[in-house]
Amino acid sequence: MINLKMYINGEWVDAQSKKTREILNPANGEVIALSAEGDVEDARHAIQIARDSFDSGIWSELPAAERARYLLAVADKLEEHADEIGRLETLDNGKPLRETAFDVADAAACFRYYAGLVTKPDGQTYHVADPVQAMVVREPVGVCGLIVPWNYPLLMGVWKIAPALAAGNTIVFKPSEVTPVSAQKLFEIMEEVGIPKGVANMVLGPGPTVGNELAESHLVDKISFTGGTATGRSIMKSAVGNIKKISLELGGKSPNIVFADADFETAVDYALFGIFANQGQVCSAGSRLLIEDSIHDRFVERLVERAKKIRVGPGNDPATEMGPVVSHAHMEKVLHYIELGKSEGARLLCGGNRITTNGLEKGYFVEPTIFTDTLPSMKIVQEEIFGPVLAIQRFKDEADAIRLANDTVYGLAGGVFTQDGAKAMRVIKKLRAGITWINCYHPTYNEAPWGGYKQSGIGRGLGTFGFDEYTEVKQININLQVQPTGWFEN
Secondary structure (H helix, E strand, C coil), rough: CCEEEEECCEEEEECCCCEEEEECCCCCCCCCEEEECHHHHHHHHHHHHHHHHHHHHCCCCCCCCHHHHHHHHHHHHHHHHHHHHHHHHHHHHCEEEEEEEEHHHHHHHHHHHHHHHCCCCCEEEEEEEEEEEEEEEEEEECCEEEEECCCCHHHHHHHEEEHHCCCEEEEEEECCCCCCCCHHHHHHHHCCCCCCCEEEEECCHHHHHHHHHHHCCCCEEEEEEECCHHHHHHHHHHHHHHHHEEEEEEECEEEECCCCCCCHHHHHHHHHHHHHHHHHHCCCCCCCCEHHHHHHHHHHHHHHHHHHCCEEECCCCCCCCECCCCCCCHHHHHHHHHHHHHHHCEEEEEEECCCCCCCEEEEEEEEEEECCCCCEEEEEHHHCCCCCCEEEECCHHHHHHHHHCCCCCECEEEECCCHHHHHHHHHHCCCCCCCEEEEECCCCCCCCCCCCCCCCCCCEEEHHHHHHEEEEEEEEECCCCCCCCCCCCC
């Protein structure tokens, strides 16, 4: 049994209320950890500590190279403990070990990227009309509230923590109350490498209390949230009190478009990966597959054939290709959408059920599920399911594909498969989405921005764009001819 505590001002503490929450292994429903269950008072305490630490300059006034040294040390420790962290992530979240191994490696790379970026030249100078040297510099925002979901517990946290700390901010981090295990290991590492007390704080607890307090508090200067669109709206409303800076990476219903001239097997392979990686619990999942009419039947036949062969099982089994969804409640949500799809008239080609055989009956396993004969108005086409459920749409030509692709309130991601480079670029340019791929799906890079259009969010994570989200721009003007203005006669 793992005991999880909060980390505030360099100390591991229980919730002030002494409340706890059981953390379950989604592969078998067994309790794996007992987590402190914080509330508003715990959040306020952590926020005040972060505020005092920022105002003291203990971190923001450190030379950038010193902050970078800490981040590099964290990266080294993540790699040193990679196997342990990967096993914890699999135990907590359910995803296969092959995926958690990548997540840990990418988390270490993210810390290294921002450690390198923060020491590079930035700012600008301007030639202005007066004898003045005008320039801009970037400064840390201040106290940042960072809230992450349960689908990538470690990696999503690092995507926010690394740039926020690199820029000189102090943080209050809230992992998902469903998957807090790997976050404790990350904060143990940050403590071990000596990040000053009060700079990095973690509060465990539910979003409606802890998360809302982070969004509402006037002591917090910036809120960065990844999660569902409905919660994102709530965050925006709560943050209005002190007009704090906001970054939101929200839901998606992303189109994966396959033209008849695509490399057939490559497109099939990425269509599977786009929706069934991490059990479909990916904000950018290719949950809508758009197939050109002339290859629709052949493509669907091959796709279903391969989907039925996906090895579903516990994430800690090296043979597993797809694990359980994260919780019983989420499994029920996914199964509800499958029933909706059937009731709306879509044709179920494979899957559609909870798996209760071969020793999986206690876990939250859902079969890889594929629907065809869908209509744009169907809920399984329009709404984010966040599970291993694929809705297939067919299109006649390029214009039809673009129309269908953009026909949702979301705009996070999208892919195009074709061997015609000009066509690929025409379609990509018409997609109302922030992250796009040509002849692949899902690759994510620390160097490139991550975020969406429309109701998929505000702002960008990763890359230089992600760093800038945690900074303020200050204009500085230096008078080179120091003398009275002569504006007033007397």
